[in-house]
Structures are given as C-alpha cells and as structure tokens.
Amino acid sequence: MNYFKGTGDYVLSPELKDNVNVSIALARPLLVKGEPGTGKTLLAHSIADGLGKKLIIWNIKSTTKAREGLYVYDTVQRLNDARFGDRDVSDIRQYIKLGKLGEAFNSEEQVVLLIDEIDKADIEFPNDLLNELDEMSFYIPETGDTIKAKHRPIVIITSNSEKELPDPFLRRCVFHYIEFPDEKLMEDIVFVHFPDLEKKLLREALKKFYWIRQFDMLRKKPSTSELIDWIQALIAGGISPSKVEKDLPFLGTLLKKKEDTDLVNQSGSAHYGYSSSVRTRNVY
Amino acid sequence: MFINFFFALKSYGVPVSLHEWITLHHALARNLNDCNLTKFYYVARAILVKNEIYYDKYDMAFLDTFKDIETTDEMLEKILEGLKKVKELHLSEEEKKQIEELDLDQILRNFEEQLKQEHYKNHVGGNKAIGTGGRSTQGAWGYNPAGIRIGQGESRHKRAVQIAEKRSFRNYSNDVTLDTRQMRVALAHLRSLLPIGPEEKLNLDATIDATCKNAGELEFIWESKEKKAAKVILMMDVGGSMTPYARLVERLFSAASSQISRFKHYYFHNCIYQDLWTDIERRESISTQEFLKSEDNDYKLILIGDAEMAPSELTWVNGAIDYWYHNDTPGLAWLQRLRDKFKDSIWMNPLPRRSWGYVQTARMIGGIFPMFELTLDGLDEGVKFLMKGKGKFFN
Known part of the structure; x- marks a missing residue:
C-alpha cells in the first residue's frame, strides 16, 4: 500500500497530503489547481521522491493531441526505409513509438505520471483521454496490440484554469485547489529553501510580500517562487532587514510588469495601498 | 445516512453527480477520512467539488447538514466544561522525572477507563483521574509530558464546521465581481470557441x-x-458614475488584449455620440461615422457601462452630459446605428441585474442591446451569447 508522507524539501498542507493519499487509494487521477507558482508541478516530483517511484512527465502544449501521449506511428520513416530497403518495413511494430502515457502503462513497475498544464491543450483533449485513464489501456490498430497498464500509474494532473475542463473528465478526478500559503506555512516553505536564513530578514521580507499581495489592482500578483527568488537576491545583495523595511530593494524580482511596479512605488505606506483597492468607491 | 448532504449540495447549485457520490462512499468504506469530521470535510470536498468557485457553496451546504452533529472533538469540550481551571502546578525536577516514566499505552488505557466511569465531572487537582492543574495524565493546564492534552488553549485541529463557517472561499464564488485572472478565463471562451492559428x-x-x-x-x-480568429471591439464608459468601475474595466481591457489577437477598444462617457475616444482621458478621438463605415461587421462588439444617466442624454440633440459637447444626433440613434452595424453585440453592466428595471435609461439601452451583468457568470453568459450568434435574433 502506497502512503505518501511528504518529503523534506517540499512543504505541503495536511489537506493536500490527505488528498494525495485518497487519490492513490481510489486509483483516480489527482487534479491540482492553484495560482501560478504554488508548487503544483513540484508536488508530483515530491510524490515520486517520497514513494521512491519513477516520474514520467508529459508536458502539454497548445498543439498537443491526446494520441501523441499514447503512441506515434512514424510513417515517414517507414516510407523512407521502404525506398532503400534498410529495414524490414513489413514489421510495423518498430515504427510505433510509445508516448508518455504509453510509457507509463508499459513500465515494469508502478510510476508517477505527471500531466502538466492540461488546460493548455485543445478543449477536447481531456475527453479524448477519458477511456484510457479509466481502463488504463489502449489499442493500437496498426499492429493489433493492446497496451495495458501492468501497474496502474499514480496520475497527477495540473491545471492553471486557462480553460474550463469538461465535466465527464472532472467527474473521474479527485480535485485539490492549492490555496495561497499563509504566513506561517510560507515561513516553513522559505526555510526549506534557505535553512540558515536570518529570522529578522525573513519576517521583514514576508511582511512586505504579503503587503504587496494585498493590492487588488496588480496585473500579476507575486507568487511563492518569486518570493524565493527575491529572498535569494536579498541574501546575495547582503541587504539588511532594516533596509527591506524602509524601501523595497530588487522589486523587479517580485513584480514583472511596469504598471505593477509603479503602483507599488506610488503608494508609499501600507495604509494607502490597502485603501486603493478596486472595491473602494473613489469618486471625484 | 447523510444523503441529505447530497441534496443540500444540489440545492446550493454545486454540480455533483451520482458517480462522484458513489466514489465518496468508496473512500468512506476504506476509512480514508480516518473517522474524523474535519478530514471528511476535505476528502468529500476533493471528491465532490471540482472547481474552487463552488467551495463557498460547498461550505454552506456542509454547514446546513453537519452544523449540529456531535463529534469526538465536541465530546472533549464537554469533558472540559466539567473542569475548572486552577493555578498551574509547580513540580520539582524529581517529581517531573517520575511522571515522565509513565508510558503512553498505560495512559491511554487509564484515560478510557476514566471516561467510562465519568470521573471527569468537577474534578480538580487529583493525581490519577481527569482534572485540571493536577499531575494526573489527563486534563488541561497540568504537568505531564506523556499525558493526553484535552482541548487546551488553541486546538491544532480545527473543527470542520468551524472551517466551513469561515467561508474563506467566498471570493472565489462565481457571482462576485471579477479580478484579472478570472476575466481572462471568461474571455478565453471568445478564443476557445473559435480555433485560431495555423x-x-x-x-x-x-x-x-x-x-x-x-x-x-x-x-x-x-x-x-x-x-x-475572434475579432472583438470593446467600448467602455469612463468617467462620472463609472469612475468607481474604471479600474475594474481597465483590467478587463488588459486581460482582453492578451487573449484576442484582433482587438480594438474605445472609450465613451455615458453614451456614444459622433466621436469615439481612443484614450481613457478622452483627448484623442475618431469619428464614429468613419468607424461605422470602415470596420468589418463581423467584429463582436462588447459595450461596458452602467447605462445610468439622464434620459435626455439619450434622446435629446445636444443632450450629452458634457456642456461643451454638442451632438446633432441623439445618443439613442448612435447606439441604434452601432447595433445595426454589429449584429453580434452585447452590453455589460456592472450594476446588479435586479436594479436595471428601476433605471429608465438602462431599460432603454436594454431594448437595443442584450444586457448582461459584469460578473464572471454574466461575462460567461454574454460571451456564449455572442459566440452562438444569438445576437442576430435579439429584437
């Protein structure tokens, strides 16, 4: 029985850990959503590490088709080979290349399969995979073979919710929404990355970070990964905690848009920044 | 047993299916929730709810169903009610050592016995039974490192009902006004329904x-x-009664331009007349007449405004709100011309739908353009309306 306890280099909430175990026990894909930079992809790495299993990553792009994950039949190669007679072209099997999903099914031991950013693909993409994920098998008409999973892989799917996912697909998943970590959890996360970070610097940096995140108007709110970059920069630059408190050095690592930087710079004190949120009526 | 939870979810509008409900029972049959209501809350949510915008509704349904349920956590609280807090105990090092030698199993057994015998009521300062301030292995505010701590100070395990009561996902609900990311998702419908690119x-x-x-x-x-490709023109009301929404709408624009390849935007104040402004301060403009002549009519037109103004601004010559602005043609006529040109057009209103009936101008404009609320749901609805080409059959 697989039981995921978490790993030392990845901090996660107990709810997420429970949900990972629920999805493993029920043998259903775990669909993870959340703000960018909350560690959705890293979760799969951590699960693979924690359970000591191999990780297979299938990165989805806007042009990815569901079939590519199963297998690709390299007809062009076969046609080329036919002209020179290099290989026996009647053996179609050698021109069938398994995709990531096929690889995971065909593996001798149980693997963790990460389907990364499933919402990037066409809207029909998840529906095309329904049967394969349910039955954990698929049929190759060219050779008449059926690839069946020897061990049901642990499937983790991430989504940035750029597109809605179809209902039949959602019904088969266990869903977890990663909330943005609160200050307490964030401290733990940062400490995993910087074990000997000065407490005072961390506290000041977090205070500023959560203050910036309060701005409703930001085009892109800074996320965990940006915070870690920022702290890295603060350490490398030898910035003292009092300087972080007074002004914001290396703001460019946190905010990536000019409008956002302007907005934060304009609203000098924490008070004003809060009241300039959208919901405030500000009629002149 | 708790099938009413299923129906409560349904009645709050969470789309749960029987399929998921059965999956939940599989999970419960394997005791994945550890017989714990808090864990049940999360496990059931992971299985039944597939979008964070329904988390708030799930919380409300959960509250309705499980508000008065008695959990083990609550039993502990009842035990504590019978106890009174006394001064903290001071022990010598030697005494502390003695206590540390007790092992956990023994303590647990002892604890169960105590529970059975209901020794806990109003017991203070003893050495064996449950009480406060004593050296016994159970109770609060006492000293025993191996002891069982009952509900002392802040519990580390929040009760599920309390978590649901917090309703921390209220902002994710799909009927609040939008933030950039949500708008991008809604606008993606415009793109996703029309495949673009080579x-x-x-x-x-x-x-x-x-x-x-x-x-x-x-x-x-x-x-x-x-x-x-989807071609979209956005026109936005800025200034006056729209000032509070200006920032919101500006974000809608910034979200839109990243989603749609052929995208144009213009500004107006309350109503459209012979000039369409190209900047938010309304200094640069183009002629509406020229615009109507030159643009293709297969653009989807989205107007954003609160449609709240004096009726004269729509119906009068020189009725425009700005005193320096003279219009030969009433605003209503201009709106009608826009509507005639762009059959696929909608009007998004940041005011709630229930208020439209009370605003005369909103009713007038609602007679020309199909009007939708500027919320995630409304935007979804409006965009679907556009993409299905229903605009041609409106009025």
Missing part, C-alpha cells in the same frame, strides 16, 4: 509534384491553414 496539413498534390521534380526523393509540402 494548422499543419499535408498538401498531397504539391507533395507529389515536388517529389517528382526531385526525381523520386521524398519532399513533403506542409501547408498552414489560417483559421478564423
């Missing part, structure tokens, strides 16, 4: 030709086919 396709004839010319050396000719 698609690679083998051109068989050209391939045969090229291969022949190459003396049989294979040469593939791929052709890219450009598909129809």
Whole structure:
C-alpha cells in the first residue's frame, strides 16, 4: 500500500497530503489547481521522491493531441526505409513509438505520471483521454496490440484554469485547489529553501510580500517562487532587514510588469495601498 | 445516512453527480477520512467539488447538514466544561522525572477507563483521574509530558464546521465581481470557441509534384491553414458614475488584449455620440461615422457601462452630459446605428441585474442591446451569447 508522507524539501498542507493519499487509494487521477507558482508541478516530483517511484512527465502544449501521449506511428520513416530497403518495413511494430502515457502503462513497475498544464491543450483533449485513464489501456490498430497498464500509474494532473475542463473528465478526478500559503506555512516553505536564513530578514521580507499581495489592482500578483527568488537576491545583495523595511530593494524580482511596479512605488505606506483597492468607491 | 448532504449540495447549485457520490462512499468504506469530521470535510470536498468557485457553496451546504452533529472533538469540550481551571502546578525536577516514566499505552488505557466511569465531572487537582492543574495524565493546564492534552488553549485541529463557517472561499464564488485572472478565463471562451492559428496539413498534390521534380526523393509540402480568429471591439464608459468601475474595466481591457489577437477598444462617457475616444482621458478621438463605415461587421462588439444617466442624454440633440459637447444626433440613434452595424453585440453592466428595471435609461439601452451583468457568470453568459450568434435574433 502506497502512503505518501511528504518529503523534506517540499512543504505541503495536511489537506493536500490527505488528498494525495485518497487519490492513490481510489486509483483516480489527482487534479491540482492553484495560482501560478504554488508548487503544483513540484508536488508530483515530491510524490515520486517520497514513494521512491519513477516520474514520467508529459508536458502539454497548445498543439498537443491526446494520441501523441499514447503512441506515434512514424510513417515517414517507414516510407523512407521502404525506398532503400534498410529495414524490414513489413514489421510495423518498430515504427510505433510509445508516448508518455504509453510509457507509463508499459513500465515494469508502478510510476508517477505527471500531466502538466492540461488546460493548455485543445478543449477536447481531456475527453479524448477519458477511456484510457479509466481502463488504463489502449489499442493500437496498426499492429493489433493492446497496451495495458501492468501497474496502474499514480496520475497527477495540473491545471492553471486557462480553460474550463469538461465535466465527464472532472467527474473521474479527485480535485485539490492549492490555496495561497499563509504566513506561517510560507515561513516553513522559505526555510526549506534557505535553512540558515536570518529570522529578522525573513519576517521583514514576508511582511512586505504579503503587503504587496494585498493590492487588488496588480496585473500579476507575486507568487511563492518569486518570493524565493527575491529572498535569494536579498541574501546575495547582503541587504539588511532594516533596509527591506524602509524601501523595497530588487522589486523587479517580485513584480514583472511596469504598471505593477509603479503602483507599488506610488503608494508609499501600507495604509494607502490597502485603501486603493478596486472595491473602494473613489469618486471625484 | 447523510444523503441529505447530497441534496443540500444540489440545492446550493454545486454540480455533483451520482458517480462522484458513489466514489465518496468508496473512500468512506476504506476509512480514508480516518473517522474524523474535519478530514471528511476535505476528502468529500476533493471528491465532490471540482472547481474552487463552488467551495463557498460547498461550505454552506456542509454547514446546513453537519452544523449540529456531535463529534469526538465536541465530546472533549464537554469533558472540559466539567473542569475548572486552577493555578498551574509547580513540580520539582524529581517529581517531573517520575511522571515522565509513565508510558503512553498505560495512559491511554487509564484515560478510557476514566471516561467510562465519568470521573471527569468537577474534578480538580487529583493525581490519577481527569482534572485540571493536577499531575494526573489527563486534563488541561497540568504537568505531564506523556499525558493526553484535552482541548487546551488553541486546538491544532480545527473543527470542520468551524472551517466551513469561515467561508474563506467566498471570493472565489462565481457571482462576485471579477479580478484579472478570472476575466481572462471568461474571455478565453471568445478564443476557445473559435480555433485560431495555423494548422499543419499535408498538401498531397504539391507533395507529389515536388517529389517528382526531385526525381523520386521524398519532399513533403506542409501547408498552414489560417483559421478564423475572434475579432472583438470593446467600448467602455469612463468617467462620472463609472469612475468607481474604471479600474475594474481597465483590467478587463488588459486581460482582453492578451487573449484576442484582433482587438480594438474605445472609450465613451455615458453614451456614444459622433466621436469615439481612443484614450481613457478622452483627448484623442475618431469619428464614429468613419468607424461605422470602415470596420468589418463581423467584429463582436462588447459595450461596458452602467447605462445610468439622464434620459435626455439619450434622446435629446445636444443632450450629452458634457456642456461643451454638442451632438446633432441623439445618443439613442448612435447606439441604434452601432447595433445595426454589429449584429453580434452585447452590453455589460456592472450594476446588479435586479436594479436595471428601476433605471429608465438602462431599460432603454436594454431594448437595443442584450444586457448582461459584469460578473464572471454574466461575462460567461454574454460571451456564449455572442459566440452562438444569438445576437442576430435579439429584437
């Protein structure tokens, strides 16, 4: 029985850990959503590490088709080979290349399969995979073979919710929404990355970070990964905690848009920044 | 047993299916929730709810169903009610050591016995039974490192009902006004329903030709086919009664321009007349007449405004709100011209739908343009309306 306890280099909430175990026990894909930079992809790495299993990553792009994950039949190669007679072209099997999903099914031991950013693909993409994920098998008409999973892989799917996912697909998943970590959890996360970070610097940096995140108007709110970059920069630059408190050095690592930087710079004190949120009526 | 939870979810509008409900029972049969209501809350949410915008509704349904349920956590609280807090105990090092030698199993057994015998009521300062301030292995505010701590100070395990009561996902609900990311998702419908961009396709004839010319050396000719892209014009009311929404709408624009390849935007104040402003301060403008002549009519037109103004601004010559602005044609006529030109057009209103009936101008504009609320749901609805081409059949 697989039981995921978490790993030392990845901090996660107990709810997420429970949900990972629920999805493993029920043998259903775990669909993870959340703000960018909350560690959705890293979760799969951590699960693979924690359970000591191999990780297979299938990165989805806007042009990815569901079939590519199963297998690709390299007809062009076969046609080329036919002209020179290099290989026996009647053996179609050698021109069938398994995709990531096929690889995971065909593996001798149980693997963790990460389907990364499933919402990037066409809207029909998840529906095309329904049967394969349910039955954990698929049929190759060219050779008449059926690839069946020897061990049901642990499937983790991430989504940035750029597109809605179809209902039949959602019904088969266990869903977890990663909330943005609160200050307490964030401290733990940062400490995993910087074990000997000065407490005072961390506290000041977090205070500023959560203050910036309060701005409703930001085009892109800074996320965990940006915070870690920022702290890295603060350490490398030898910035003292009092300087972080007074002004914001290396703001460019946190905010990536000019409008956002302007907005934060304009609203000098924490008070004003809060009241300039959208919901405030500000009629002149 | 708790089938009413299923119906409560349904009645709050969470889309749960029987399929998921049965999955939940599989999970419960394997005791994945550890007989714990808090864990049940999360496990059931993971299985039943597939979108964070329903988390708030799930919380409310959960509250309705499980508000008065008695959990083990609550039993502990009842035990504590019977106890009174006394001064903290001071022990010598030696005494502390003695206590540390007790092992956990023994303590647990002892604890269960105590529970059975209901010794806990109003017991203070003893050494064996449950009480406060004593050296016994159970109770609060006492000293025993191996002891069982009952509900002392802040519990580390929040009760599920309390978590649900917090309703921390209220902002994710789909009927609050939008933030950039949500708008982008809604606007993605515009894009996703119309496939854009080149698609690679083998051109068989050209391939045969090229291969022949190459003396049989294979040469593939791929052709890219450009598909129809969504074309969108946004017009936004700025200034006056729209000032509070200006920032919101500005964000809508910034979200929109990243989603749609052919995208134009203009500004107006309350109503559209002979000039369309191209900047938010309303200094630069183009002629509406020219605009109507030159643009293709297959653009989707989205107008954003609260449609709240004096009726004269719509119906009078020189009725525009700005005293320096003279219009020969009443605003209503301009709106009608826009509507005639762009059949696929909608009006998004940041005011709630229930208030439209009370605003005369909102009713007038609602007679020309199909009107939707500027919320995630409304935007979804409006965009679907546009994409299905229902605009042609409106009025």
